[in-house]
Amino acid sequence: MSAQLSLRPAEELVACLLELPDSxxxxxxxxxxxxxxxxxxxxxxxxxxxxxEIGPGQGDFTVVLADAVGPTxxxxxxxxxxxxxxxxxxx
Amino acid sequence: MLARARGAGIPRVLVAEYALSASHPDxxxxxxxxxxxxxxxxxxxxxxxxxxxxxVTPAQISAAAAGEGCTLAGEDYIVPEGAQRDGWRxxxxxxxxxxxxxxxxxxxEDDKVKHMLLGMRxxxxxxxxxxxxxxxxxxxxxxARFEWSGVGAV
Numbered sequence: 001m002s003a004q005l006s007l008r009p010a011e012e013l014v015a016c017l018l019e020l021p022d023s024x025x026x027x028x029x030x031x032x033x034x035x036x037x038x039x040x041x042x043x044x045x046x047x048x049x050x051x052x053e054i055g056p057g058q059g060d061f062t063v064v065l066a067d068a069v070g071p072t073x074x075x076x077x078x079x080x081x082x083x084x085x086x087x088x089x090x091x
Numbered sequence: 092m093l094a095r096a097r098g099a100g101i102p103r104v105l106v107a108e109y110a111l112s113a114s115h116p117d118x119x120x121x122x123x124x125x126x127x128x129x130x131x132x133x134x135x136x137x138x139x140x141x142x143x144x145x146x147v148t149p150a151q152i153s154a155a156a157a158g159e160g161c162t163l164a165g166e167d168y169i170v171p172e173g174a175q176r177d178g179w180r181x182x183x184x185x186x187x188x189x190x191x192x193x194x195x196x197x198x199x200e201d202d203k204v205k206h207m208l209l210g211m212r213x214x215x216x217x218x219x220x221x222x223x224x225x226x227x228x229x230x231x232x233x234x235a236r237f238e239w240s241g242v243g244a245v
Contacts, residue, residue: 028177031174032175035172035232039107052101
């Protein structure tokens with residue numbers, strides 16, 4: 001039997017995002033995290049899973065995946081974009 | 092990439108992608124914005140940094156996966172919550188930004204193509220005229236699970 005999925009509230013995970021803390025789109029950020037948690041439940045990704053994420057961008061989904069797989073799991077992100085893409089949005 | 096994933100022993104591929112469909116009427120502008128940008132980008136080069144550059148549908152993804160021996164094992168279509176603003180952002184960039192029209196002017200295509208692209212922008216504008224930009228919702232999201240099939244499946 002696989003371990004039960006336990007996800008942190010999106011309102012907590014939002015602090016892990018690269019967006020600025022005073023982002024005017026905070027409601028969107030929280031809603032987007034909840035959306036990604038919904039995907040994880042649909043896919044039934046269990047704690048301890050090893051995930052290769054293709055195209056993580058700024059890591060918004062990576063945060064949710066890491067929370068889902070927990071300390072016994074692993075998330076590796078591979079993105080073709082240059083390392084400084086989106087740097088103007090990072091504090 | 093799928094072939095490399097199979098060779099690396101990855102047992103399943105999970106996909107979430109905008110479906111280019113709108114179960115909620117307020118998501119139609121998002122679909123129109125995505126199609127307009129996708130059409131424009133099909134005439135531009137690799138230097139583009141736009142968010143949407145080569146949109147693909149669930150049917151196209153499934154067909155490409157099948158070509159790699161990857162079978163669709165399950166799928167869902169979900170309607171994103173209203174607070175998500177990706178569709179609004181895409182529409183704003185087309186309607187309020189200057190780059191869409193500028194890039195249409197820059198592509199080396201005849202007037203027929205340019206009229207088509209600007210017409211797609213105008214269709215987006217018409218779709219938000221009645222209810223305004225703030226009502227725009229994200230389009231449907233396709234959530235899929237693929238597994239390898241046939242000889243040599245992991």
